[in-house]
Amino acid sequence: MSFFEVEQATTRLNRSELAVPGSSPEFFEKAAKSEADVIFLDLEDAVAPDDKEKARENIIQALNDVDFGNKVISVRINGLDTHYMYRDVIDVIEKGGERLDLIMIPKVGTAQDVYSVDMLVTQAENSMKRKKKIGFEMIIETALGMQNVYEIATASKRNESLHFGIADYAASTKAKTTGIGTQNPKYSVLTDPDKSGKRDVVWSDMWHYPLSRMVIAARAAGLRPVDGPFGEIKDPDAYESSANRAAVLGCEGKWAIHPSQIGLANKIFTPPEEEVTKAKRILEAMEEAQKQGKGAASLDGRLIDLASVRQATVMVQKAELINKK
Ligand code: GLV
Ligand code: MG
Numbered sequence: 001m002s003f004f005e006v007e008q009a010t011t012r013l014n015r016s017e018l019a020v021p022g023s024s025p026e027f028f029e030k031a032a033k034s035e036a037d038v039i040f041l042d043l044e045d046a047v048a049p050d051d052k053e054k055a056r057e058n059i060i061q062a063l064n065d066v067d068f069g070n071k072v073i074s075v076r077i078n079g080l081d082t083h084y085m086y087r088d089v090i091d092v093i094e095k096g097g098e099r100l101d102l103i104m105i106p107k108v109g110t111a112q113d114v115y116s117v118d119m120l121v122t123q124a125e126n127s128m129k130r131k132k133k134i135g136f137e138m139i140i141e142t143a144l145g146m147q148n149v150y151e152i153a154t155a156s157k158r159n160e161s162l163h164f165g166i167a168d169y170a171a172s173t174k175a176k177t178t179g180i181g182t183q184n185p186k187y188s189v190l191t192d193p194d195k196s197g198k199r200d201v202v203w204s205d206m207w208h209y210p211l212s213r214m215v216i217a218a219r220a221a222g223l224r225p226v227d228g229p230f231g232e233i234k235d236p237d238a239y240e241s242s243a244n245r246a247a248v249l250g251c252e253g254k255w256a257i258h259p260s261q262i263g264l265a266n267k268i269f270t271p272p273e274e275e276v277t278k279a280k281r282i283l284e285a286m287e288e289a290q291k292q293g294k295g296a297a298s299l300d301g302r303l304i305d306l307a308s309v310r311q312a313t314v315m316v317q318k319a320e321l322i323n324k325k
Pocket of ligand 1: 139141164166167168169228229
């Protein structure tokens with residue numbers, strides 16, 4: 001290990017993160033009763049400019065009145081380049097009581113963006129003598145944000161997670177797509193011809209690089225990487241495939257922009273029972289080996305060492321968190 005210690009952010013379940021527009025209070029109760037791990041009440045892109053003030057009021061009322069149970073509650077504020085943002089922060093903290101857990105900052109471009117919001121949140125928290133410190137989730141969804149992703153990830157002690165905002169990221173990089181999180185068949189390669197001259201088109205994942213880059217920065221900073229939205233709400237198979245590749249890369253969860261996506265995300269980001277059992281067996285086998293003064297052991301014909309222990313520990317801790325819920 002490096003001598004540099006990566007401090008881990010507050011541990012929370014973040015398998016599914018449900019987006020709920022602040023301008024649609026009729027959805028709040030249903031969201032509160034859903035199986036989502038995290039709910040973010042949106043003041044940004046799902047809310048039309050004329051509805052911003054009312055959406056803010058709706059959210060403040062919900063923070064005071066709706067029983068969200070043990071869910072993690074976040075509010076997505078408007079961007080730092082808008083005139084709504086300072087009041088989003090101040091009103092939500094001054095009038096929303098203690099229920100709010102996180103603030104989601106969209107379109108973060110630089111570490112200074114995070115620093116500025118931290119300054120505002122700190123002042124508002126202190127003036128309200130708030131007991132619970134608000135954490136930050138940041139959406140990486142611009143070329144600038146991706147370029148500065150590690151500095152952003154390490155810009156504040158409040159930081160908890162990075163989210164891949166695929167729709168705005170596509171717009172910012174001028175990627176050739178109009179879908180949200182879908183693929184473009186042109187991002188593909190042709191295989192060499194086989195004996196009969198036949199060639200196959202092999203699709204690649206056009207989001208692999210930015211998503212990986214964000215996952216690395218998040219993990220290097222001790223934060224949760226979370227995959228963003230998938231727009232085809234009538235295509236659960238494609239959602240699963242998109243969520244699976246994010247899970248394989250190390251993401252902790254994915255957004256649900258429709259309630260039907262919550263269960264899919266929870267399923268995909270919950271480690272399967274057999275993997276948890278295997279992880280527990282790895283820990284037992286290594287404990288036994290260490291008692292005998294050995295640094296490695298074998299389990300089911302495979303070598304296991306301290307790296308296997310670290311992987312197994314992560315898996316078992318996640319399973320415990322899920323069981324507690
Ligand atoms: C989310 O905000 C996105 O732009 O994908
Ligand atoms: Mg966005």
